[in-house]
Amino acid sequence: MTVQWFPGHMAKARRQIQEKLQLVDIVYELLDARIPYSSSNPMMNEIIKHKPKLIILNKADIADPNVTQQWLNYFKQKGQPVITIDALHQNAIKHITEASKEILKEKFEKEKAKGLRPRPIRAMILGIPNVGKSTLTNNLAKRKAAQTGDRPGVTKAQQWIKVEKELELLDTPGVLWPKFEEKRVGYNLAVTGAIKDTILHLDDIILYALDYLIAHYPDRLVERYNLSGQFEDKVAVLDEIGQKRGFLQSGGYVDYDKVYEILLREIRSVKLGRLSFELPSDIPTSEEK
Numbered sequence: 001m002t003v004q005w006f007p008g009h010m011a012k013a014r015r016q017i018q019e020k021l022q023l024v025d026i027v028y029e030l031l032d033a034r035i036p037y038s039s040s041n042p043m044m045n046e047i048i049k050h051k052p053k054l055i056i057l058n059k060a061d062i063a064d065p066n067v068t069q070q071w072l073n074y075f076k077q078k079g080q081p082v083i084t085i086d087a088l089h090q091n092a093i094k095h096i097t098e099a100s101k102e103i104l105k106e107k108f109e110k111e112k113a114k115g116l117r118p119r120p121i122r123a124m125i126l127g128i129p130n131v132g133k134s135t136l137t138n139n140l141a142k143r144k145a146a147q148t149g150d151r152p153g154v155t156k157a158q159q160w161i162k163v164e165k166e167l168e169l170l171d172t173p174g175v176l177w178p179k180f181e182e183k184r185v186g187y188n189l190a191v192t193g194a195i196k197d198t199i200l201h202l203d204d205i206i207l208y209a210l211d212y213l214i215a216h217y218p219d220r221l222v223e224r225y226n227l228s229g230q231f232e233d234k235v236a237v238l239d240e241i242g243q244k245r246g247f248l249q250s251g252g253y254v255d256y257d258k259v260y261e262i263l264l265r266e267i268r269s270v271k272l273g274r275l276s277f278e279l280p281s282d283i284p285t286s287e288e289k
């Protein structure tokens with residue numbers, strides 16, 4: 001489902017999340033490992049203020065492992081705790097619990113020194129649509145589905161999922177809006193399927209993706225579509241794919257709509273291998289914090 005974000009929605013989302021933030025020790029910012037910058041919310045740090053944050057690069061199973069390593073290095077260099085997971089297939093619990101304990105070590109030691117009783121870490125997941133928030137929540141809830149139920153002082157039917165003895169998660173992830181400003185970001189979100197019905201034209205999305213693949217993964221294109229490897233003219237590349245696949249209309253003309261559809265589908269379903277569409281060096285310097 002594509003959500004249209006209007007200023008009113010954004011203000012409401014922000015307010016609701018800020019209320020919930022008071023209940024948790026740590027925020028899990030879920031990003032798509034293929035596009036960590038493009039899949040982040042532009043105001044995340046402003047919204048969560050000084051709340052400790054763990055960045056979780058999700059969908060690592062379909063991202064390019066070399067590029068993911070670059071992102072891990074990038075965040076670590078900034079002193080930002082980060083892990084990679086795959087919310088669909090892998091058991092991410094241990095990874096997340098351990099990273100959270102490490103981040104909150106001092107806080108919990110202080111509580112202990114004050115004589116407070118040990119308690120589980122409380123966390124919430126935040127992220128833009130489609131980064132895998134529900135998948136991860138369901139995955140974490142499945143193992144120990146027992147919910148601790150309402151708590152005094154907690155608004156409405158706020159449920160806590162008891163993930164581990166040491167970790168409780170708010171059952172509703174916070175949904176934030178994506179970045180709208182940069183065109184490249186829009187294309188990245190469209191190519192990876194984060195936004196489906198988009199105001200961007202399909203042919204522009206495909207040409208953007210093709211450009212990126214030619215620059216970063218030319219061998220994958222050649223191999224998948226049995227291409228000649230002549231990449232100077234992108235339309236000629238689309239023609240070649242259409243011809244090789246037999247996507248022809250009467251008169252022998254290439255049916256571009258079919259070529260677009262297959263390219264996008266195959267990129268998203270990892271038929272061209274694990275791809276990433278963004279490097280740390282793509283982050284605009286103005287955004288570097």
Ligand code: G4P
Nearest residue numbers: 058059060061062085086087088129130131132133134135
């Ligand atoms: P959200 O709550 O943040 O909006 O995201 P959600 O969990 O609904 O996940 C969006 C899509 O991403 C789902 O695909 C889900 O299966 C997929 N997904 C989530 N985590 C992972 C992961 O770690 N690896 C891979 N490969 N896929 C993941 P879907 O239901 O098929 O939707 P769509 O692909 O048609 O958008």
